[in-house]
Amino acid sequence: MNQDEAKLRIDTLTHELEEHNHHYYIQNNPTISDYDFDQLLKELEALETQFPTLAHQNSPTKRVGGDITKKFKSVVHDYPMLSLSNSYSKEEIAEFESRARKLTEADMEYVCELKYDGVAIGIKYVNGIFERAVTRGDGAKGEDVSANVRTIKTIPMRVRGEGFPSEFEIRGEIFFPLDGFQKLNEAREQSGEPLYANPRNTASGTLKNQDSSLVADRNLDSYLYGVYSRDRIAPTHYDSVKQAGEWGFHVPDERKNMIRLCKSIDEIMDFINYWDEARHALNFEIDGVVIKVNDFMQQEDLGYTAKSPRWAIAYKFKAAEVTTELESVAYQVGRTGAITPVANLSPVLLAGTTVRRASLHNADQIEKLDLRIGDHVYVEKGGEIIPKVTAVEMKQRPADSLPFQYITHCPECDTELIRKEGEAQHYCPNETGCPPQIKGRMQHFISRRAMDIEGLGAETIDQLHEAGLINNIGDLYDLQADQLLPLERMAQKSVDNMLEGIILSKNIPFERVLFGLGIRYVGETVAKKLARHFHSIEAVMNASLETLVEVDEIGGRIAESVVEFFSIEANKTLIQRLMEAGLQLSIPEDQLADNTDILSGFSFVISGVFERHSRDELKELIEKNGGKNTGSVSAKTSYLLAGEGMGPSKRAKAEKLEVKIISEADFESMIN
Numbered sequence: 281m282n283q284d285e286a287k288l289r290i291d292t293l294t295h296e297l298e299e300h301n302h303h304y305y306i307q308n309n310p311t312i313s314d315y316d317f318d319q320l321l322k323e324l325e326a327l328e329t330q331f332p333t334l335a336h337q338n339s340p341t342k343r344v345g346g347d348i349t350k351k352f353k354s355v356v357h358d359y360p361m362l363s364l365s366n367s368y369s370k371e372e373i374a375e376f377e378s379r380a381r382k383l384t385e386a387d388m389e390y391v392c393e394l395k396y397d398g399v400a401i402g403i404k405y406v407n408g409i410f411e412r413a414v415t416r417g418d419g420a421k422g423e424d425v426s427a428n429v430r431t432i433k434t435i436p437m438r439v440r441g442e443g444f445p446s447e448f449e450i451r452g453e454i455f456f457p458l459d460g461f462q463k464l465n466e467a468r469e470q471s472g473e474p475l476y477a478n479p480r481n482t483a484s485g486t487l488k489n490q491d492s493s494l495v496a497d498r499n500l501d502s503y504l505y506g507v508y509s510r511d512r513i514a515p516t517h518y519d520s521v522k523q524a525g526e527w528g529f530h531v532p533d534e535r536k537n538m539i540r541l542c543k544s545i546d547e548i549m550d551f552i553n554y555w556d557e558a559r560h561a562l563n564f565e566i567d568g569v570v571i572k573v574n575d576f577m578q579q580e581d582l583g584y585t586a587k588s589p590r591w592a593i594a595y596k597f598k599a600a601e602v603t604t605e606l607e608s609v610a611y612q613v614g615r616t617g618a619i620t621p622v623a624n625l626s627p628v629l630l631a632g633t634t635v636r637r638a639s640l641h642n643a644d645q646i647e648k649l650d651l652r653i654g655d656h657v658y659v660e661k662g663g664e665i666i667p668k669v670t671a672v673e674m675k676q677r678p679a680d681s682l683p684f685q686y687i688t689h690c691p692e693c694d695t696e697l698i699r700k701e702g703e704a705q706h707y708c709p710n711e712t713g714c715p716p717q718i719k720g721r722m723q724h725f726i727s728r729r730a731m732d733i734e735g736l737g738a739e740t741i742d743q744l745h746e747a748g749l750i751n752n753i754g755d756l757y758d759l760q761a762d763q764l765l766p767l768e769r770m771a772q773k774s775v776d777n778m779l780e781g782i783i784l785s786k787n788i789p790f791e792r793v794l795f796g797l798g799i800r801y802v803g804e805t806v807a808k809k810l811a812r813h814f815h816s817i818e819a820v821m822n823a824s825l826e827t828l829v830e831v832d833e834i835g836g837r838i839a840e841s842v843v844e845f846f847s848i849e850a851n852k853t854l855i856q857r858l859m860e861a862g863l864q865l866s867i868p869e870d871q872l873a874d875n876t877d878i879l880s881g882f883s884f885v886i887s888g889v890f891e892r893h894s895r896d897e898l899k900e901l902i903e904k905n906g907g908k909n910t911g912s913v914s915a916k917t918s919y920l921l922a923g924e925g926m927g928p929s930k931r932a933k934a935e936k937l938e939v940k941i942i943s944e945a946d947f948e949s950m951i952n
């Protein structure tokens with residue numbers, strides 16, 4: 281394919297993929313199978329690698345992330361990002377409405393919308409192309425998080441249709457859908473990492489992550505609620521939102537009552553009352569409803585205070601809350617031995633569901649609330665998925681109630697609990713004798729993200745453990761058909777499946793085995809980092825605290841946990857057994873064959889596009905040869921690997937800091 285043919289094909293593929301994306305994410309009406317979509321994407325990726333200069337800045341291939349932002353650039357907003365005045369009182373909403381109505385003799389119209397509980401974003405489009413996305417910051421200037429926002433599939437990289445101004449900004453909210461948030465926390469629980477508190481803060485943290493591929497994995501979503509431009513787009517706010525919808529933006533769906541034109545305070549109240557209930561069924565969080573004067577001229581007449589428009593107000597929902605009695609406290613023991621206290625409550629209806637249990641987090645939390653059995657407690661369903669106890673109704677405290685006693689021994693195995701300095705959680709240290717820890721570790725090992733053993737599920741692990749057949753993951757590899765067949769619900773076929781699944785798991789790569797071991801704080805990403813750095817389980821086992829923390833992104837807490845895990849005799853024996861069973865406990869020689877440590881100790885920044893390699897290939901080559909990739913030039917950078925179209929500011933910075941600037945050819949001769 282020559283340059284011209286490639287350009288044509290890249291342009292066609294880019295356009296086609298954008299269209300499919302729009303149908304899938306905005307219209308909820310896919311026009312292509314996932315498989316075919318991936319094929320087109322792969323074709324585009326290959327062409328972009330072969331002809332890097334022809335790739336579009338906002339190519340669909342960017343949706344999967346990969347760009348690293350070391351420091352987010354501070355950007356002055358073209359239009360200040362104001363906030364909304366808000367109120368929890370319906371009277372104040374009525375006062376707002378009558379104040380606005382006084383302004384005009386004419387009929388007044390309002391637009392009611394949801395108040396999405398996420399992170400505000402301003403996205404600028406120039407000639408219909410995504411230019412940059414900036415966070416709210418202090419309202420006057422924010423941070424450029426473009427690389428991360430490019431991965432959010434409901435945000436178009438190119439405006440559809442026509443008639444849009446050559447420059448405009450779309451404002452909206454980015455949020456973490458609840459189902460995805462829950463999955464993320466489940467995965468963290470599995471790897472023994474602390475859970476994220478709520479979707480909003482997690483969305484905000486995610487948006488400021490340096491690694492856009494992590495952002496892509498998290499599948500954030502958006503709703504857009506405002507268009508700003510020097511050219512008039514429509515006479516009213518309502519029409520401008522409609523227009524934005526036609527241009528391909530994710531705007532609220534009128535058929536689902538997410539946006540409504542209202543002519544009276546009664547209609548506004550209907551909208552508020554509807555969503556106060558209906559919000560619990562949404563797959564994202566809202567914290568209220570926004571009421572805006574519809575007509576732009578009337579908006580201008582009403583004007584602004586220093587902080588917020590006088591033409592809009594937010595009605596905020598109170599977090600759903602009830603009181604009920606605390607009957608008892610139960611304690612759950614996790615796979616890592618962490619103890620979580622859970623409140624058992626008198627069943628009570630809250631936000632449409634019956635609540636029987638609420639999270640209490642840890643002993644400190646109970647102490648802070650001054651909680652006692654028999655207390656009447658406030659239970660709230662706010663940003664968190666699991667309801668929580670927020671306070672005690674002291675007036676109703678029974679006269680004979682006794683101060684709360686936190687358990688001192690494991691509820692499952694009666695071992696004395698420990699609490700490490702600086703940690704809130706109590707732990708049961710009886711790793712090898714405490715049933716939920718034993719079973720939990722095996723269940724983690726076989727789980728989809730770890731060894732993914734077909735024919736074996738959490739319940740079967742329970743069953744096999746109770747039958748005395750397995751006590752640790754090593755035992756799985758000694759299981760025989762004649763031991764299994766006599767068990768309940770075990771037919772020949774299921775036994776065959778299970779044993780075959782176990783045998784096949786011997787091919788699972790080292791990094792997943794390492795994750796499957798269930799070392800505290802060693803989640804999937806950390807396991808990958810460790811595997812790629814150390815190459816074999818022996819090397820990880822022999823690594824000292826000092827060598828561990830030298831690995832990119834491995835901190836003291838993780839390092840300590842790894843060292844501790846391998847200092848336990850039973851774990852060393854276990855590894856020996858897994859080795860004998862034939863699991864992948866190192867990266868195979870042929871994969872390591874091209875690895876060297878020529879670049880060890882050197883750190884690289886890659887910028888621009890290259891003739892013979894894609895940036896990802898270069899990054900991989902650097903890592904394979906022992907070097908380190910970083911996102912921005914600093915005094916610590918050894919080389920700036922410069923391709924075509926590298927930004928002048930990067931070059932200037934490298935020159936100032938006397939960082940060596942090298943070409944693709946220089947790099948090739950370094951590693952060959």
Ligand code: IVH
Nearest residue numbers: 362363364393394395396400453505570589
């Ligand atoms: S309009 C001039 N509409 O609420 C004010 N804001 O305090 C323009 N928000 O951080 C904002 N949903 O990001 C507007 N439907 C909606 C909204 C909304 C959520 C956020 C916004 C801002 C905060 C305002």
